[in-house]
Amino acid sequence: EPITLTVGALSVVGGAVYYGLQCYFQECCFQNGAINSTALELDFDSNIFGQHLAKRVILKGVTGFMKNKHPKKPLTLSFHGWTGTGKNYISQLLARNIYGHGTESQFVHQFVATLHFPHASQIDKYKDQLQAWIKGNVSNCERSIFIFDEVDKMHPGLIDAIKPFLDYYEQLEGISYRKCIFIFLSNAGGEIISKLALDFWKNGKKREDINLFEVEHQLSLAAFNNKDSGFWHSGLIDKNLIDFFVPFLPLEFQHVKMCVRAELRQRGYEVDEEIVTKVAKEMTYFPKDENVFSVKGCKVVSTKLEYYL
Template sequence: MKMVPRAVLFLLLSTPLSAAMEPISMGIAVGVATALTGLLTGTFPKLYCKFQECCEAQWVELNLTGLKTDLDNKLFGQHIAKQVVLKAVNGFLTNPNPKKPLTLSLHGWTGTGKNLISKIIAENIYKNGLKSNYVHQFVSTLHFPHPEYLHHYKEQLQEWIRGNVTLCPRSMFIFDEMDKMQAGLIDAIKPYLDYYENIGGVVYRNAIFIFLSNAGGERITEIALDFWHKGNKREDIQLKDLESKLSVGVFNNKKSGFWHTSLIDKNLIDCFVPFLPLEYKHVKLCVREELKARGYQEDEDIIISVADEMTYFPENEKIYSHKGCKTVATKVDFYL
């Protein structure tokens, strides 16, 4: 997790959230970072941004063609997610005056492409992709593991977001494992996702928030199976068939980090994006892409062998992969 530009080498913000149990003055650290970065970029802006990542167009700008190409070539079996993400990201980033931050909540079983699509979005907005100083990833079980520190996590999370948006208004925050997050924690950032002109002089309306969760995966699968049993095409499933059921389901799920959250209650999440379970043909596409990414020619024997090794459900029909494409890379290692 990266908080400030590398030029400010001595900042205290490099401490992981889970380890930062000592009372520290995050406000002072952020203030020092902002002042020093402002001095460098204000005095020598062109020179600074030529060699060091900064919050300017040459480092932070949407590549719409690249986004569309990556979604088409790397994300398989997710026609709804492709359409929603492409429209939402393009509409938000081309709007000169958005009313609130872009907030997407991605739902589905493991291995269906939620992390992949987050990576694709980051790589087509930030020149350094996920390694950008302006892209920040939080993993619930890593950064917020202890229930007894809930109040501390709330304060610290607010400080991290406030400090980073101050440094770059076009910051991206990715929250993984939302289904494992402590209930009530995510409400701490509710003000930053709302329709405010600014909060304490900081404008949050240009930031991007992405939530990843397995919650809702069961309901998505039920609807997909129902379409299959009725003889309908997978591509006939539309966002309207799933979105309202997803939002209600995660809001009422006590095992979800969104349980009774004000983010849903106040309609602050722009899109609930469903990720459908992957079929055998999609697993084969994942294997083919993995071989291509490693510089190998397509080997149909390897592709079929890896796809055949995956387990599928329901027991009788065996339509969907239990793990999606999650273990494809590991299985390809074995054959190579």
């Protein structure tokens, strides 16, 4: 019937407009799952330096996952690498491409081991709190993002409290966790990655030729066998619940210079190559004799730059 059809169509359009307006004034849980992969790639390429493996894995992993309307489990990414190599930064960019407010979004949740779980004696309390937090947030939005920083400083066993949420269950107590994204950040495995990058450098090979699969396997083994990784003997690894072990390579002099340029542009200054080189030279590099990789990555670049502005 034309009238019924028209009324039906109008109510659908009206509903969409209402939803759109509502989400304009107030943040909405990401429902449709689509993500602009081109924008994400562009954001990564213009802001993240020296991390070809991490960029590629995260881009492919996240866009593939978001496209899938019926994922069988949540996406779990474990970022490993030296300090200041971009683990937090790339997580922020990713969050921003899913929720405009980024890590400020009410649907993006960050846990910092030394801040939220400081006392080993209270591990049972933390386990209960963590489960309740996750359950509460996912019942509010099935596309929630959880970022765990300093996983290597978490007490052994604590991370396993979230194991049920990462598994293949359709629902747990009426809640589905399958559309969530869990990101774990840690310095564990940094030595393995640095050694590999140094071997490449010593052999005159390009770091871009480092193969993901050889690093990934070594990282998962190191995380499982290392008492200080946060994943020591963890069921998350044992049961293959981590989808991607993502290596962050140590940054070289040329990457530090790129960070300085980016910082200058971000603050609205013209890029002055003299300043760029001076700041990059102020950083400490390792190993001692070769001086190839920045000890603090790009972490203190912005502070060092202050001195020259």
